[in-house]
Amino acid sequence: xxxxxxxxxxxxxxxxxxxxxxxxxxxxxxxxxxxxxxxxxxxxxxxxxxxxxxxxxxxxxxxxxxxxxxxxxxxxxxxxxxxxxxxxxxxxxxxxxxxxxxxxxxxxxxxxxxxxxxxxxxxxxxxxxxxxxxxxxxxxxxxxxxxxxxxxxxxxxxxxxxxxxxxxxxxxxxxxxxxxxxxxxxxxxxxxxxxxxxxxxxxxxxxxxxxxxxxxxxxxxxxxxxxxxxxxxxxxxxxxxxxxxxxxxxxxxxxxxxxxxxxxxxxxxxxxxxxxxxxxxxxxxxxxxxxxxxxxxxxxxxxxxxxxxxxxxxxxxxxxxxxxxxxxxxxxxxxxxxxxxxxxxxxxxxxxxxxxxxxxxxxxxxxxxxxxxxxxxxxxxxxxxxxxxxxxxxxxxxxxxxxxxxxxxxxxxxxxxxxxxxxxxxxxxxxxxxxxxxxxxxxxxxxxxxxxxxxxxxxxx
Amino acid sequence: xxxxxxxxxxxxxxxxxxxxxxxxxxxxxxxxxxxxxxxxxxxxxxxxxxxxxxxxxxxxxxxxxxxxxxxxxxxxxxxxxxxxxxxxxxxxxxxxxxxxxxxxxxxxxxxxxxxxxxxxxxxxxxxxxxxxxxxxxxxxxxxxxxxxxxxxxxxxxxxxxxxxxxxxxxxxxxxxxxxxxxxxxxxxxxxxxxxxxxxxxxxxxxxxxxxxxxxxxxxxxxxxxxxxxxxxxxxxxxxxxxxxxxxxxxxxxxxxxxxxxxxxxxxxxxx
Numbered sequence: 012x013x014x015x016x017x018x019x020x021x022x023x024x025x026x027x028x029x030x031x032x033x034x035x036x037x038x039x040x041x042x043x044x045x046x047x048x049x050x051x052x053x054x055x056x057x058x059x060x061x062x063x064x065x066x067x068x069x070x071x072x073x074x075x076x077x078x079x080x081x082x083x084x085x086x087x088x089x090x091x092x093x094x095x096x097x098x099x100x101x102x103x104x105x106x107x108x109x110x111x112x113x114x115x116x117x118x119x120x121x122x123x124x125x126x127x128x129x130x131x132x133x134x135x136x137x138x139x140x141x142x143x144x145x146x147x148x149x150x151x152x153x154x155x156x157x158x159x160x161x162x163x164x165x166x167x168x169x170x171x172x173x174x175x176x177x178x179x180x181x182x183x184x185x186x187x188x189x190x191x192x193x194x195x196x197x198x199x200x201x202x203x204x205x206x207x208x209x210x211x212x213x214x215x216x217x218x219x220x221x222x223x224x225x226x227x228x229x230x231x232x233x234x235x236x237x238x239x240x241x242x243x244x245x246x247x248x249x250x251x252x253x254x255x256x257x258x259x260x261x262x263x264x265x266x267x268x269x270x271x272x273x274x275x276x277x278x279x280x281x282x283x284x285x286x287x288x289x290x291x292x293x294x295x296x297x298x299x300x301x302x303x304x305x306x307x308x309x310x311x312x313x314x315x316x317x318x319x320x321x322x323x324x325x326x327x328x329x330x331x332x333x334x335x336x337x338x339x340x341x342x343x344x345x346x347x348x349x350x351x352x353x354x355x356x357x358x359x360x361x362x363x364x365x366x367x368x369x370x371x372x373x374x375x376x377x378x379x380x381x382x383x384x385x386x387x388x389x390x391x392x393x394x395x396x397x398x399x400x401x402x403x404x405x406x407x408x409x410x411x412x413x414x415x416x417x418x419x420x421x422x423x424x425x426x427x428x429x430x431x432x433x434x435x436x437x438x439x440x441x442x443x444x445x446x447x448x449x450x451x452x453x454x455x456x457x458x459x460x461x462x463x464x465x466x467x468x469x470x471x472x
Numbered sequence: 473x474x475x476x477x478x479x480x481x482x483x484x485x486x487x488x489x490x491x492x493x494x495x496x497x498x499x500x501x502x503x504x505x506x507x508x509x510x511x512x513x514x515x516x517x518x519x520x521x522x523x524x525x526x527x528x529x530x531x532x533x534x535x536x537x538x539x540x541x542x543x544x545x546x547x548x549x550x551x552x553x554x555x556x557x558x559x560x561x562x563x564x565x566x567x568x569x570x571x572x573x574x575x576x577x578x579x580x581x582x583x584x585x586x587x588x589x590x591x592x593x594x595x596x597x598x599x600x601x602x603x604x605x606x607x608x609x610x611x612x613x614x615x616x617x618x619x620x621x622x623x624x625x626x627x628x629x630x631x632x633x634x635x636x637x638x639x640x641x642x643x644x645x646x647x648x649x650x651x652x653x654x655x656x657x658x659x660x661x662x663x664x665x666x667x668x669x670x671x672x673x674x675x676x677x678x679x680x681x682x683x684x685x686x687x688x689x690x691x692x693x694x695x696x697x698x699x700x701x702x703x704x705x706x707x708x709x710x711x712x713x714x715x716x717x718x719x720x721x722x723x724x725x726x727x728x729x730x731x732x733x734x735x736x737x738x739x740x741x742x743x
Contacts, residue, residue: 186643279708301711310632
């Protein structure tokens with residue numbers, strides 16, 4: 012089974028192009044189903060986020076025609092699309108998928124949403140029957156790698172946006188933000204965004220103060236908070252643990268003496284000022300007071316930038332993990348490639364053993380049932396012992412990608428590397444039944460049984 | 473035999489120290505998974521050693537410097553484990569575990585030759601006196617740890633450095649809560665310990681016990697504790713101020729400890 016991944020993302024295509032290919036989550040099952048029906052596709056998955064649209068397919072011999080599929084379903088002609096489209100095959104496709112799920116290919120490296128989006132796409136593909144063993148193995152490994160990157164690196168440990176940086180800083184001061192009081196002074200998109208991020212952490216209903224009381228009322232309604240009159244600001248400010256300011260005032264709204272009074276009323280409990288206004292609303296001298304923490308827009312930006320730099324360093328570590336895991340996964344796949352040959356070899360040996368048994372039946376008739384059982388287990392044990400070394404050599408050659416050795420071993424034992432016996436022995440249906448008494452149904456079951464058989468052989472040895 | 477268990481405990485604590493430092497400073501979750509079981513293992517052997525030591529010596533309180541150090545070390549580890557389970561603040565291990573190891577080294581290496589044969593040795597009151605005061609010392613040491621960590625986190629946030637090296641520091645509220653709890657617990661332990669001690673001294677020495685230097689310093693210590701609690705409740709005791717007051721209180725603790733040399737009340741006649 013071969014893997015191919017094609018798509019566009021924020022690095023290769025402008026938003027106009029991504030919009031044309033974007034797939035709504037409600038349409039995802041249908042598009043996945045259509046891709047599965049396109050010629051050559053055996054298994055597939057479609058991933059569509061605001062930054063990327065990607066199609067992962069598994070096929071046997073004939074590669075699916077990507078451009079035709081896109082033209083049919085998205086009405087985009089090949090010439091327009093081709094400059095933005097990337098196509099990865101085999102190990103490159105595996106590597107790309109690992110990188111995407113680990114958030115190394117994201118616009119903001121380390122953002123956590125992408126893993127959830129990949130999981131959702133996988134669930135959709137499964138639900139429409141587009142996932143069989145190959146894609147299942149690949150995606151399971153993808154999730155393992157993404158988790159490893161998360162736990163072994165600090166790639167997603169710190170915030171890189173202004174609003175989330177403010178939330179993170181507030182957590183360093185107050186621990187849990189549940190029940191903490193937030194005061195919004197003045198209006199501004201950024202301050203509203205920060206307030207929304209904070210209220211998502213379970214803070215108490217936000218207090219809103221504005222020179223125009225009506226605007227304060229409107230904002231309070233939007234955030235489910237309470238408006239306060241600007242004249243009452245200093246009387247009420249000590250109730251707030253976090254104060255976000257963004258007024259258009261040319262003079263500082265909060266000066267050192269205000270903060271001192273607030274601290275006194277709060278018996279020294281900390282206050283966190285987030286000053287997003289330019290010119291600034293909070294006198295920088297306030298930060299010198301014990302228990303008062305002041306961050307203006309530049310401070311927040313520099314903290315976010317420092318976090319971003321840390322992420323880049325961690326991303327290098329994560330790339331190392333991905334490279335290692337791709338190699339590991341390819342080795343596993345290569346080992347699985349020779350499993351059919353091992354199954355064929357075992358069948359061939361078993362058939363020979365049984366036909367020899369039948370040939371000797373007349374001479375063995377005098378044996379008791381126990382003696383026959385002993386002969387049976389003796390011959391089977393000998394067969395397994397002889398096969399063991401060969402199976403090990405075959406697995407090693409597969410892990411190392413040594414095609415010549417695989418071919419030689421397969422020729423020696425008269426089996427095809429793909430699995431079937433080159434010259435089928437005089438096997439009877441009985442013989443096959445004896446080898447696989449439960450007669451597994453699908454290819455997957457056969458492989459599982461073969462792997463189990465090999466392990467059993469190894470244990471016996 | 474108890475010394476063997478003490479040595480095993482010391483090895484466990486050393487392992488906990490060696491893994492806690494990189495686990496906290498460089499955020500290595502795998503090492504963290506070793507550090508806590510190692511500290512728990514150390515606590516187990518330490519507890520076994522102390523029980524065995526007291527049973528073998530047929531007394532119920534620590535006698536001599538080595539035994540007292542060993543018990544104080546155990547109490548610090550208990551406080552650390554409580555902090556970890558209540559606040560998940562494993563960062564405290566950076567201070568608490570090395571202090572516990574240092575206190576344990578001398579008792580683990582050589583035996584204590586202190587002879588203490590006073591009949592009071594099996595008195596429940598004396599056990600209460602010594603045990604409660606040692607718990608108060610451990611609580612004060614923890615209050616100092618948390619105040620120091622609070623100051624470090626406060627300075628980190630004020631300098632806006634976002635230093636990754638100190639990113640392990642727990643939130644200010646956690647340190648504040650630990651500091652407050654350890655002060656309150658310590659105050660109660662100290663009150664109980666002093667009351668028990670006063671009752672014993674009143675009976676054995678008489679009213680003159682109050683003029684003993686160690687007793688005087690202990691009461692000064694109690695007043696200081698009360699003052700710290702008052703400050704915390706009235707104007708708040710955090711940051712630099714908390715570190716100064718806690719450091720001063722710590723110095724008083726060391727003086728109280730050292731005052732044994734001058735104390736007549738704390739000398740017991742030999743056989």
